[in-house]
Amino acid sequence: MNQSETECCEVMQIHEGAVQKVNADMPPEELLYDLAELFKVFGDSTRIKILYALFESELCVCDIAQVLGMTQTAVSHQLRVLKSNKLVKFRKEGKNVFYSLDDDHVRRIIDQGMEHLGE
Amino acid sequence: MNQSETECCEVMQIHEGAVQKVNADMPPEELLYDLAELFKVFGDSTRIKILYALFESELCVCDIAQVLGMTQTAVSHQLRVLKSNKLVKFRKEGKNVFYSLDDDHVRRIIDQGMEHLGE
DNA sequence: CCTTCATATGAATATCTGTTCATATATTAT
DNA sequence: ATAATATATGAACAGATATTCATATGAAGG
DSSP states (O other): OOOOSSOOTTTOHHHHHHHHHHHHHOOOHHHHHHHHHHHHHHSSHHHHHHHHHHHHOOEEHHHHHHHHTOOHHHHHHHHHHHHHTTSEEEEEETTEEEEEEOOHHHHHHHHHHHHHHOO | OOOOSSOOTTOOHHHHHHHHHHHHHOOOHHHHHHHHHHHHHHSSHHHHHHHHHHHHOOEEHHHHHHHHTOOHHHHHHHHHHHHHTTSEEEEEETTEEEEEEOOHHHHHHHHHHHHHHOO
């Protein structure tokens, strides 16, 4: 049998008001999707480590690889993700590419997460 | 050829200080892992929608399913994830189970994320 | 007790994601 | 130019994850 998405709770009048109010105030689909995409970027321990490393100072790719004990390739791939989501910015100097946090939101989001954990 | 993790930048003296400082201040592995796990929970649009819906008021499972236009089963699975990560709490009333946000951190984390997007 | 309804759970599947390997690009020095 | 080094990229594979389907649990009413 196939579950219909419209029939639900046999149309309970009690909750119908709540459902309508929630529906009215729900942000557009696309925004919610983008928000989830953003958090997805924070949802990987390798990327979290990279961001934490950049809390201190700007670092080049091989420095980050050394700090994390990972290959340059893996780090480079993750930096690409962080870059395309505007969480880090970079600066080229000779053969090196130095990465740093893009703005303070990054720090604040991580701090909020940490606060939640400490409970 | 196998990339060694230790050889990196041919031991550049310039960055070595930075690397050591970063290493010293890096939080323990497990904490960083837990933090990533937390953000991973926010990194799914279905769960984000559920949390947004609960911003307004507590809702039972079928109400949420109706708001999202998804099956009860899918919502229930996701509520399980949110529950086990302490992002939502629940209250039973007869056959219904009403879910609500667990604490204000949830709201704040989402707000920070939204702020980041608006740039 | 038996049925109905709301919710939960387990297995299966399809999709997504992170790392590795091989290789390309780009910059500096010889 | 050529070699060496730092970084980036693409394909492939392994592991994770979200949804679906089928079914179980648990509460309320007849």
